[in-house]
Amino acid sequence: MEIKKVFNNNVVLTQNREGQEMVVMGRGLAFQKKAGETIEADNIEKTFVLDNRGVSDKIGELLREVPEEYLTIADRIITMAKARLGAGLDDYAYVALMDHISFAVTRHKQGMVLRNALIWEIKKYYKEEFSIGLQGLDVIEEETGIRMEEDEAASIALHLVNSRVSGEGLDAAVQIVKVVNDTLNIVKYHYKIEIDESSINYERFLTHLRFFALRLVQQEKADTPPGDDFMFTQVQRRYTAAFSCSEKVASYVEKTFNWTVSNDEKVYLTLHIHRVTSRQKLNSRG
Template identity: 40%
Template sequence: MVIEKILNNNVVVTKDENQLEVVVMGKGLAFNKKPGDFISKDKVDKVFLLSDRGISQKFQELVHDIPLEYLTIAVQIIEYAKQKLNKTLNESIYLSLTDHLYTAIERTKKNIQMPNVLLWDIKRLFPEEFSIGKRTVEKIAIEYNVQLSEDEAGFIALHIVNAQTENPEMDDMYAYTKTMQDILNIVRYYYKTDFNEESVYFYRFTTHLRFFLSRVVNQTQHEGDVEEELLSIVQKKYGTAMTCVEKIQTYLTELFDYTMSSDEKMYLAIHIARLAEKNR
């Protein structure tokens, strides 16, 4: 591999066997090296192939300015999250999470805390991602002797949730989380009850809601092949839930100017009906 650009002693820009630009990381990789010199693949710990040119450029700028350990821990957490969630994460997380961890650790060292107003909702709506956030906080405490707050575990969780969407903007993620909470409140108030948030039915409902809201935010309506006969059966069997869905539709129209398709309404009603039924 030939060095094209040195970002710091541990990170360089080069090209892979397909002549695609990659950022490679390894301890002391560029020590006493200059552009044009060869580096051994044996010294490379991680290869970043970032297809988005804008993200790649910002990532290079970030890596140039921060110590290797911040990038290392971010990569470890991202790989762990992919394995635990069994999902592909948007490549932008290498930039956003590395930057966040660097900022959070440096801020904590100065005894500056940032409250997370969504912490309670994050714990409830994204338990798997929050557990990864807590693991990150524990790892940083052990390896760097810096104790991040539980609020930071929530922020880390949001970065991971964010990386599962097609449009990974952190500001959108706050609105997305609030929208989930608003819909849960619509269902809760409609049925005049609280739900068992530890139940598998609540988990299934919130999981369905997450993917549904991803379509809403991106204005990509799902129009399936649901037959009118099946829709009619669902309307008769789950009439109460369908009425609740119409209240959700009113909310989505006002907020996103989004109209649910027939099958979106049907599947949402089925999840709501099961949640309400199992909560009795």
């Protein structure tokens, strides 16, 4: 296996038979070796296959400052996330998690514990990612001997959310949480109710809101073709309370993010709002 780049004595960049870049690790794997030379497969202890060619260089840069154990930690967390989330994670997650966790552990050793201001929202709206974050704390403890606070699980969860936002940046993940939280508050105040967060309708609404917020963050436009407003008119007439609420959401989005909510978006918002609130009102009467 030919070396493309040496990151340090234990980590090199190479590629497999399919031409995919691989970061491979092994004790003393690259000792006194350079690009163009070969390494023995028997000496490889861990392999990281990357789809994004630019990521390997960033990993290499980090490995000049950060111990290899943080690449192992990142890989274990990402492997868990891929298995549980059933969705692709951007390769840059390796870099983001390596960098973040190494810095977090350093801060922890210095007695600096930073609180995650979004921990409540992350626990609530990204339960699966937060659960993986908690498992990530176990991984960190196994690899470093340090037990981090739950706030760190929330930070790991945010990085996973960000990775699924296709490289929009961590600010985008934070913004998505804000949009979801603010929209739910608008619904609660409009109807003067507490939503049953254990209901399937709430989960459906939450899923829709996440994608709605993602489109907002990415500034995607969903223009409705001229004359294709039959459903919009029907929903507006049939679900007046829910439609009024969706208009409040649209107004909030336009004022806060300068993003125009299309009629299609209002239709789906109205239907989800009606579904989650009508069931809630029936239950409260009983």
